[in-house]
Amino acid sequence: MTFATLGQRKGSSFASVFGIAGVVAVFVGVLSIANGFRNAMTATGSPRNAVILRSGASSEMMSSLRRESGRIISDAPGIVMGENGPLASAELFVVISLPKISTGTDANVPLRGVGDAAFDVRDDIEIIEGRRFEPGKNEVIVGRAAAAEFAGLQLNDKFQVGPNEWTVVGTFTERGGISESEIWTDAKVLGPAYARDEYFQAAYVRLKDADTFDSFKDALTSDPRLRVKVTRQTDFYSEQSTGIYMMIVTLGALVATLMAIGAIFGALNTMFSAVAARTREIGTLRALGFNGLPVIISILIESILLALVGGSIGGGLAWWAFDGYQAATINWQTFSQVAFAFDVTPSLLIQGICYATLIGVVGGLFPAFRAARMPVTTALREI
Amino acid sequence: MKFLPIIWANLKRRKLRTALTMASVLIAFLLFGYLCAIEEAMNAGINVAGADRLIVRHKASIIQMLPMSHKERIQQIPGVQSVAHATWFGGIYQEPGNLHAQIPVVPEEYFEIYDEFILPEEQMKKWKETKTGAVAGRTTADKFGWKIGDRIPIQATIYEKENGEQMWEFDLVGIYDSDKEGADTTQFFFRHDYFDEAQTFAEGMIGWYLVKVDDPDQADAIAKTIDEQFANSTFETKAETEAAFTRGFAAQIGNITAIMIAIMSAVFFTILLVAGNTIAQSVRERTEEIGVLKSLGFTNPQVLALVLGESCFLSTLAGGIGLGIAFWLISMGDPTGGNLPIFYLPTRDLVTGVICMILLGLLTGIAPAIQATRLKIADALRRAA
Numbered sequence A: 001m002t003f004a005t006l007g008q009r010k011g012s013s014f015a016s017v018f019g020i021a022g023v024v025a026v027f028v029g030v031l032s033i034a035n036g037f038r039n040a041m042t043a044t045g046s047p048r049n050a051v052i053l054r055s056g057a058s059s060e061m062m063s064s065l066r067r068e069s070g071r072i073i074s075d076a077p078g079i080v081m082g083e084n085g086p087l088a089s090a091e092l093f094v095v096i097s098l099p100k101i102s103t104g105t106d107a108n109v110p111l112r113g114v115g116d117a118a119f120d121v122r123d124d125i126e127i128i129e130g131r132r133f134e135p136g137k138n139e140v141i142v143g144r145a146a147a148a149e150f151a152g153l154q155l156n157d158k159f160q161v162g163p164n165e166w167t168v169v170g171t172f173t174e175r176g177g178i179s180e181s182e183i184w185t186d187a188k189v190l191g192p193a194y195a196r197d198e199y200f201q202a203a204y205v206r207l208k209d210a211d212t213f214d215s216f217k218d219a220l221t222s223d224p225r226l227r228v229k230v231t232r233q234t235d236f237y238s239e240q241s242t243g244i245y246m247m248i249v250t251l252g253a254l255v256a257t258l259m260a261i262g263a264i265f266g267a268l269n270t271m272f273s274a275v276a277a278r279t280r281e282i283g284t285l286r287a288l289g290f291n292g293l294p295v296i297i298s299i300l301i302e303s304i305l306l307a308l309v310g311g312s313i314g315g316g317l318a319w320w321a322f323d324g325y326q327a328a329t330i331n332w333q334t335f336s337q338v339a340f341a342f343d344v345t346p347s348l349l350i351q352g353i354c355y356a357t358l359i360g361v362v363g364g365l366f367p368a369f370r371a372a373r374m375p376v377t378t379a380l381r382e383i
Numbered sequence B: 001m002k003f004l005p006i007i008w009a010n011l012k013r014r015k016l017r018t019a020l021t022m023a024s025v026l027i028a029f030l031l032f033g034y035l036c037a038i039e040e041a042m043n044a045g046i047n048v049a050g051a052d053r054l055i056v057r058h059k060a061s062i063i064q065m066l067p068m069s070h071k072e073r074i075q076q077i078p079g080v081q082s083v084a085h086a087t088w089f090g091g092i093y094q095e096p097g098n099l100h101a102q103i104p105v106v107p108e109e110y111f112e113i114y115d116e117f118i119l120p121e122e123q124m125k126k127w128k129e130t131k132t133g134a135v136a137g138r139t140t141a142d143k144f145g146w147k148i149g150d151r152i153p154i155q156a157t158i159y160e161k162e163n164g165e166q167m168w169e170f171d172l173v174g175i176y177d178s179d180k181e182g183a184d185t186t187q188f189f190f191r192h193d194y195f196d197e198a199q200t201f202a203e204g205m206i207g208w209y210l211v212k213v214d215d216p217d218q219a220d221a222i223a224k225t226i227d228e229q230f231a232n233s234t235f236e237t238k239a240e241t242e243a244a245f246t247r248g249f250a251a252q253i254g255n256i257t258a259i260m261i262a263i264m265s266a267v268f269f270t271i272l273l274v275a276g277n278t279i280a281q282s283v284r285e286r287t288e289e290i291g292v293l294k295s296l297g298f299t300n301p302q303v304l305a306l307v308l309g310e311s312c313f314l315s316t317l318a319g320g321i322g323l324g325i326a327f328w329l330i331s332m333g334d335p336t337g338g339n340l341p342i343f344y345l346p347t348r349d350l351v352t353g354v355i356c357m358i359l360l361g362l363l364t365g366i367a368p369a370i371q372a373t374r375l376k377i378a379d380a381l382r383r384a385a
Helices: A003-042 A067-074 A144-149 A187-193 A212-221 A233-277 A279-287 A292-322 A346-373 A376-381 B004-013 B015-042 B070-075 B107-113 B121-129 B138-144 B192-198 B216-229 B242-253 B255-284 B287-295 B300-331 B347-374 B377-384
Strands: A049-054 A088-099 A106-114 A126-130 A139-143 A158-161 A164-173 A183-186 A202-206 A228-232 A326-331 A336-341 B053-058 B080-086 B102-105 B133-137 B151-155 B167-178 B188-191 B208-213 B237-241
Touching: A003 A233, A003 A292, A003 A326, A003 A336, A003 A346, A003 B255, A049 A212, A049 A233, A067 A088, A067 A202, A088 A158, A088 A187, A106 A187, A106 A326, A106 B242, A139 A144, A144 A164, A144 A326, A144 A336, A183 A187, A212 A228, A228 A233, A233 A279, A233 A292, A233 A326, A233 A346, A233 B015, A233 B255, A279 A292, A279 A376, A292 A346, A326 B242, A326 B255, B004 B015, B004 B300, B015 B255, B015 B300, B015 B347, B053 B216, B053 B242, B070 B080, B070 B208, B070 B216, B080 B102, B080 B107, B102 B107, B102 B192, B107 B121, B107 B188, B107 B208, B121 B133, B121 B167, B133 B138, B138 B167, B188 B192, B208 B216, B216 B237, B237 B242, B242 B255, B255 B300, B255 B347, B287 B300, B287 B377, B300 B347
Parallel strands: A106 A183, A139 A164, B102 B188, B133 B167
Antiparallel strands: A049 A202, A049 A228, A088 A106, A088 A202, A106 A336, A126 A164, A139 A183, A158 A164, A326 A336, B053 B208, B053 B237, B080 B208, B133 B188, B151 B167
C-alpha cells in the first residue's frame, strides 16, 4: 500500500534518498581516510618489540641518545640473543626533501639508519625487488609505498643528500606497515653523513616474549646511567598516529553531524509531504477501522526504506570511490610523510547504514504521528 | 518592498515546510562556513605570506640546522634589508596534546621582519631587559589563561639544559596581536641568547633564516644568490619566498585536504539541491493563486519578481543565519583542539557565501517563476477547480 503510492512522489522521495546517500558517503569516506591512516601506522609492530627513546622525547625525531647508552640498552635482560649478539638495533631517523610524484612538490621523506639486527627485530620486512643494502656502503632500500609516492626511488636510481650520493638497491614491504613509507640504510653510513656518529635516536629491541616487556622497562628506567622512555612497539605506533587520526575523525564527525541534521530536515520534508499527499487515503483507512498504529508503522517503514536505499547507495559510492585509494600525508608528530590507502571496512559500512536508518526513523516519526492523530473527518474532507 | 507582506504570507502558509527548508539551507551554509575555514587552515599562511620575505633552510630538510655564521654572509648580499632567525623548540606545555609553536628568536630582529605582529613598545622594552622573557600570541595566551607576569614552564623534548634538566621556565613579558586577518597568533617566542646558552644540543646553530628584501620583485633572484653563496658547503641552503615555503608545507599534507574539501562541497550542493527542490515545489503548488494575482492585474514582471523574491528571501535569510552561526562558532576556536593553529573564516569566503545564497534563490525560483509568467489566467484558474 505504501509503495503503490511511492511512484506519485518520485521527486521528493528521490531528493530524500539522494540526501541520505550523500551523508553516508561522506561519513564512510572521511572515516575511511582516518582508518587507512591508522592502519598504515599500526599494521605492524609486535608486542614483543620495544622502542627506546630519550625520556621527554615524544617522537624519534626529537630523541637523541649517546652511543654508550646503546650498549647499556643491548645488555639489558630480556632481549633475544641472535647469532651476532642481542637483537637490538640503534637507529637514526632523519627526513630528506624529495618531490612527490603526484604534485612535484617537496615532501619530508623519512630516511632511517638501522643497525645490523634491524631485520631480525622487525621480521616482517621482506625484500621484493633487488637486495638488502651492504653495510658500510652508501646504499639504501626503499619501502614500497615510498617508492610509489616519491620521485627518484626506483631500483638503481641515485639521489643526492648533502655531500653523499645514495643508490637504491632494493624495495621492501612490511605487510602494509609504516616502514613502507621509509627509506632504510646502514646507520654506520648515515651517522657520519649527518654528523651524528656519537648519537643515535631510537633503539628497537626484540624481547623473549610479550610479558618480558615490564621487567625490561623497569630494568632500563631504573638504571641510573640512562634517562630513557621505553614503549611497546605497538603502543608506540598508535601514539604516533593519534594527532592526525583525531584530527580527521573530529573534522569528519563534525561534518557528518551537520550533514545528518541537514538530511533529517530533508527526510522530514519528504515524509510530511508524503503524509500530506496521502491524507485522504489515510483518512479512508482510519474510517475503515484501522487504528493509528498501522498508519504509523507504514509511514515509518517507508521512511526507513528510503533511508536504507540512500544509505546503501552512499556506502556503495564511498566504497567504489575511496576503498584502496592511495594517498600520502605528513604526520606532524614525526614530521615525516606516511603513505597509506583509504580503507572502507565492512564495519564502517554497517555504521553508515545504521546512521542512515537513524535518520530515517527520526525523519519518519513526526510525520507518522501527525498522520495517526489526524481527525478522520478533516482527513476525508481534504482534496 | 511593498510585496514583502505577500512574500511573508506565502512563506507562512506552510510554516512547517518553510521552517524545514530554511533549516536545511541554514545547515548547508553552516557547513559551507566550516568548509572554508578548514581549507584556509590547511593552506595556513599562504594568504598572509609577505611578498618581501624569504625563508632560508637547510637544503636537505628543515630539520637540519644552519650555523649562525650564515647570517652575516646573507646580510651582505645586495638587496637584503634585514635578516632574522628562528628555531623549532618543540616543547610541551602541561600535556602533549597542547600543540603550539615555541620559537627562540632575537626579539627586535624578528618582530621587525614580521611587522604584522603588534607588540606594545613597553613590552618589547621589558623583553629586551629580561633574559628569560617570552611573549605569546593572543590566541595561545587566551587559551591557557596566561597573563603578563606569569611564569610559564615548558617541557623540552629536544633541547635539554646543560644538566639534563628538561623543564624550561619563561617569564611572560608580553602578548602580541596581529592586524592582519589570518596571521598566526598561537606562537610563543622567547630569547635566543637564553636558549643558546642554556642548551647543549646544538650551540651556535639555528633552524632557519628569515630574510626581508628591499624589492619583492627581486625576491627570487636574491633567493638564488643566497643558495649560490652556500653551494657545495656542509650547510647548503634552500631559499624561497615565504609564500612558496608555506605552499610547500601545505602540499605536504597532500591530497587529503583536496579530498575532504571535495566531499564537503558535494554535500553542500546535495543539501542545496534537496532544499531547492522543496522551494520549487512550493511555488508549483500555488499555480491557481498566481492565476488570481494575474487576473487582479499583476503584470508578468511583477509575478516574476514576486516568485524570485520569495525564493531569494528564503535562501538569503536562512543562509545568512547559517553563515552567521558558522562565523560565531569558528571564532570560538579550532574544533580539533590545537591541530589547526590558524582557524578563521576569511572575509572573501563570507562574500562567496552570500553570492551562493542569492544564486540558490535565483536558481530555485527561476523555473517556477518563468512557468508562472507563461501561465494563462484561464488555465491557472481552471486547475484549481
